[in-house]
Amino acid sequence: MGIIGTFALLHPTETIPVSLRARAALAAFALGLSGMAGVLTHPPIASAATSSSGYLMVDQAGHVYPFGSAPFCGHSDMVFSNKATDVEITPNNKGYWILIDGGFVDFEDCGMSADDFLAYEHNNIVSLATGEKAVSLSALPDGTGYWVFTNRGRAIPFGNAQFYGDMASTPLNGAILGSVATSTGKGYWMVGSDGGIFSFGNAKFYGSMGGKVLNKPVMSMAPDPDGVGYWLVASDGGIFAFDALFKGSMGGTPLNKPVSGMVPGANGYMMVGEDGGIFSFGDVAFLGSLGATPPSSPIRAVSLWTDDDVILGGAGTPPPPPPPPKPAAVWEWTTVDLDSNDPNHDVYGDSATSQTTPFTVSGRNQEVYTSCTDNGTYSYGCHFTLRNYATGAWEDGWSVDATATTEVRQRHVVVEPGTYYIEGSEYGDATIWVVGLEDERCTANCS
16 A cells, blocks of 8 residues: 655656676685575675775675675675575674565674674564565664564564554555665655555655556665655666656666665665666766676665765764763752741740641751750650651651750751651650751752
8 A cells, every 4th residue: 555645757768878887706606505595705806996985785695795895794694595685784884784584684793893883783583474574674873773674564673773653554555675764763764566655753755656557666765865855766777756856767778687776875876786787876976786797696785885974873973072061069958947936947845745837848868956955854855756748657756865954956867858747745844845957958050
């Protein structure tokens, strides 16, 4: 089921001249375990291009082909009877993830720093239903998480990636073939083979080919790096642009093999064919292809490498300077009003049991000052009880000896801020008790 919106169909019939340069021949495959895809005996020879950019492809057997400055960290050895469907270079350009359709993410490290390696999300097993395939992977800008998307429209987050919704419970006209996260990692798009676009989180919908008659199925999509719009690519190389500038296409040009993937550049996009042919448009540099020496297994995806860590937001980007330290909080002792009729806000009693008015404390510490005098008459002393005002529950209790000439003070801390009252009792007809309270409160720089 495709979401239909305003669209611009750009599928020209003229040939777009694209230079295809042959790449050095690859070493023969050495067969491994029975049923396991062949493994290259050594890394493929890199392109002689000296550009600071690069890209790498992955074929269905899990073999990786780097060009330009893109890293080579090894092929996937987790394919077995399944197929590799996607590859994504890490934000620090020191590794990549390979997605296997049977439900495995294979992380390849090219010697990244220990901090990045510990922060990045690595291998994961994806739980799939019968007949369900993992088709696409998109990573957070800092590499600490990613999403795996399936042909049934499920979005499965790992690490710090958040779930923003999916199409798992919605019937689809075409299987999901590609998915891309937004530049902030706060959302993602899914694209179906019928050209339907499904937006989640902060990914905006700009239109789709859902419900339109297509010459060939849509294979992938690429968001415009300016933050508005995106492109869709069909298997015949036709481009459908939505609020994004058309940079060219292979529509109407005979292709040796269908287009299988697409990635955006800073001001353009790149397609890859199943034979490893590269078609670059706009400012995306062509650094070689496999078009003249196609691999025995079809190419399924391409991932673009760039020097610009600021744009990628990789874990290798230097952190911003720390904010200036906040000024220290100022704490002062404040006398709590226990008796508004007393200028010192103290409460005293000279017979039986009586209590203070309710008081509220909110600081980090409280001090309760008590005294007990017998005026020269024999007395056992005074007793004080701290109670919760709302429930009357006992919170604390203490006794003070009576003396003829010396005031006795004792400190008690109220653990939790709240509203309380204090009961005072005297043991002796001439005994006088007094209670006062101070609360240590923040008076400046409190937040």
